[in-house]
Amino acid sequence: MLFRRQPRSTVTSNPAGAGIYAELARWIPPERLVLDHSELKVYECDGLPLHKELPGAVALCASRQEVIAVVRWCNEKNVPFVPRGAGTGLSGGATPTARAVVLDLNRMNRVLHVDLQNRYAVVEPGVINIKLTHEVHADGFHYAPDPSSQKACTIGGNVAENAGGPHCLKYGMTTDHILGLEVVLPDGETARLSGPLAENSGYDLAGLFVGTEGTFGIVTEITVRLVPNPESIRTFLAIFPRMNLACRTVAEITRQGILPAALEILDQLTIRAVEASVFKAGYPQDAAAVLLIEIDGLDAGMDEEEQKIRQIAKENEAIEFRTARDETERLKLWKGRKGAFGAMGRVNTDLYVLDGVVPRTRLENVLNEVYEIAKRHGVTLANVFHAGDGNLHPNISYDGRDPDERSRVLLAGREILEACVRAGGSISGEHGIGLEKMDFMPLCFTEEDLQLQKDLRRAVDPRNLSNPAKIFPDSKSCVEVGKRHATLVPL
Numbered sequence: 454m455l456f457r458r459q460p461r462s463t464v465t466s467n468p469a470g471a472g473i474y475a476e477l478a479r480w481i482p483p484e485r486l487v488l489d490h491s492e493l494k495v496y497e498c499d500g501l502p503l504h505k506e507l508p509g510a511v512a513l514c515a516s517r518q519e520v521i522a523v524v525r526w527c528n529e530k531n532v533p534f535v536p537r538g539a540g541t542g543l544s545g546g547a548t549p550t551a552r553a554v555v556l557d558l559n560r561m562n563r564v565l566h567v568d569l570q571n572r573y574a575v576v577e578p579g580v581i582n583i584k585l586t587h588e589v590h591a592d593g594f595h596y597a598p599d600p601s602s603q604k605a606c607t608i609g610g611n612v613a614e615n616a617g618g619p620h621c622l623k624y625g626m627t628t629d630h631i632l633g634l635e636v637v638l639p640d641g642e643t644a645r646l647s648g649p650l651a652e653n654s655g656y657d658l659a660g661l662f663v664g665t666e667g668t669f670g671i672v673t674e675i676t677v678r679l680v681p682n683p684e685s686i687r688t689f690l691a692i693f694p695r696m697n698l699a700c701r702t703v704a705e706i707t708r709q710g711i712l713p714a715a716l717e718i719l720d721q722l723t724i725r726a727v728e729a730s731v732f733k734a735g736y737p738q739d740a741a742a743v744l745l746i747e748i749d750g751l752d753a754g755m756d757e758e759e760q761k762i763r764q765i766a767k768e769n770e771a772i773e774f775r776t777a778r779d780e781t782e783r784l785k786l787w788k789g790r791k792g793a794f795g796a797m798g799r800v801n802t803d804l805y806v807l808d809g810v811v812p813r814t815r816l817e818n819v820l821n822e823v824y825e826i827a828k829r830h831g832v833t834l835a836n837v838f839h840a841g842d843g844n845l846h847p848n849i850s851y852d853g854r855d856p857d858e859r860s861r862v863l864l865a866g867r868e869i870l871e872a873c874v875r876a877g878g879s880i881s882g883e884h885g886i887g888l889e890k891m892d893f894m895p896l897c898f899t900e901e902d903l904q905l906q907k908d909l910r911r912a913v914d915p916r917n918l919s920n921p922a923k924i925f926p927d928s929k930s931c932v933e934v935g936k937r938h939a940t941l942v943p944l
């Protein structure tokens with residue numbers, strides 16, 4: 454086993470129960486143990502409805518002790534288990550494997566400790582991302598990683614996916630904000646990985662754990678960095694007649710050494726969906742693209758930075774350059790961006806949110822390819838993305854009840870990710886691999902690279918019980934998705 458352990462806590466042995474999953478009632482009270490078929494359906498997928506599977510049971514865990522007990526029981530019975538936060542994941546990470554026990558962690562939602570002098574907080578995994586910022590904002594701090602889903606997603610889920618967000622361009626991804634973790638390992642033992650000190654000695658095991666999508670066990674406590682609120686913030690909207698001009702503006706801003714807090718692009722279809730929705734932000738509906746720019750920091754120097762950005766936008770033929778005049782206007786501009794995925798619900802019944810990365814300088818070319826792929830497959834596609842990071846989110850709106858359209862969506866999705874890799878990019882910027890992209894892993898990794906990752910996973914989870922059938926292309930054959938009582942085979 455890879456990680457340092459703490460002594461076993463006591464778990465009493467199983468009683469002779471009725472159904473196999475009903476045995477969990479020994480540790481989880483009946484009102485928090487979901488066994489009913491219709492209730493289990495709530496947990497059959499996450500934010501990616503392309504894949505669905507019913508779990509065997511769902512344990513709504515309220516404490517680390519309950520997590521340990523459920524994981525130990527799963528080990529004893531050779532039953533796979535899947536951690537779940539808010540279920541907003543977009544790559545099928547929290548979608549259950551057949552007969553798995555889902556550990557829902559939303560009830561572990563306390564901020565345990567805040568230390569402003571040392572700039573950290575200790576939270577349980579079910580704390581909703583934005584709630585931590587609400588807790589410390591009046592004291593002059595915030596939690597910087599801000600996924601657009603931050604009003605719903607949990608910090609535990611963010612750790613598992615190494616979540617990003619608009620402001621991660623300047624402040625770094627989730628991994629840059631995790632100081633320490635307490636985890637329940639796949640065999641039910643606990644470990645503490647690093648801690649609140651800014652510098653830790655030894656291997657960075659917390660860093661290793663971040664982004665493992667529930668395959669290394671379950672995070673039960675998280676020590677996160679708190680970031681001081683900036684003295685000054687300015688937000689702009691640059692409006693363009695063509696998408697390529699917005700992309701060139703992004704590349705030029707970074708080339709000139711300016712590091713904005715955020716650089717986000719929305720295309721015309723997205724703008725129109727937003728403007729027709731409750732997230733209406735005042736974006737002009739005839740624009741081909743809008744670029745949302747935010748700068749923050751010390752007040753001194755803000756005018757100069759704004760001037761430089763305004764000039765770059767002008768040189769790239771921006772039709773208009775707006776500055777948010779007050780906090781209300783600023784929040785309105787952000788409401789449109791953060792609500793963009795939700796607004797796409799107006800376009801069709803289902804939404805497939807892709808997540809590829811390309812070098813900033815290739816944004817323009819790859820986007821052309823993306824639109825061409827959508828046209829060729831006859832699918833409706835819109836783009837809203839973290840342009841500063843080169844992190845594309847092509848969104849395909851479709852009717853999931855139409856099998857032909859569904860297969861065209863999947864084909865287009867694959868070709869888009871291939872285009873990202875060809876451009877020197879990668880298949881995931883922040884949503885993870887999950888079920889969605891495991892077959893695409895060989896696009897980015899050689900056989901040897903993949904084997905090294907699988908060896909690591911086996912070292913941590915030799916019995917392949919923690920969120921199996923995810924990430925690696927051949928893990929489907931280990932626990933066949935869609936078949937009940939499948940045999941578990943180590944990777």
Ligand SMILES: Cc1cc2nc3c(=O)[nH]c(=O)nc-3n(C[C@H](O)[C@H](O)[C@H](O)COP(=O)(O)OP(=O)(O)OC[C@H]3O[C@@H](n4cnc5c(N)ncnc54)[C@H](O)[C@@H]3O)c2cc1C
Pocket residue numbers: 499500535536537538539540541542543545546547558578599600601602605606607608609610611612613614615616617618619666667668670671672673794795883884920
């Ligand atoms: C509208 C919308 C906007 C989004 N915008 C962004 C964005 O800007 N940036 C971004 O990065 N993502 C974004 N996402 C995707 C999603 O919100 C993130 O991936 C988020 O981190 C998932 O958190 P969750 O609590 O919903 O986790 P879940 O979906 O429940 O789980 C995600 C993964 O984490 C694992 N997991 C959950 N909790 C734990 C735990 N305690 N220990 C171990 N493993 C665990 C699960 O097994 C699964 O593999 C968006 C999603 C939506 C629906």
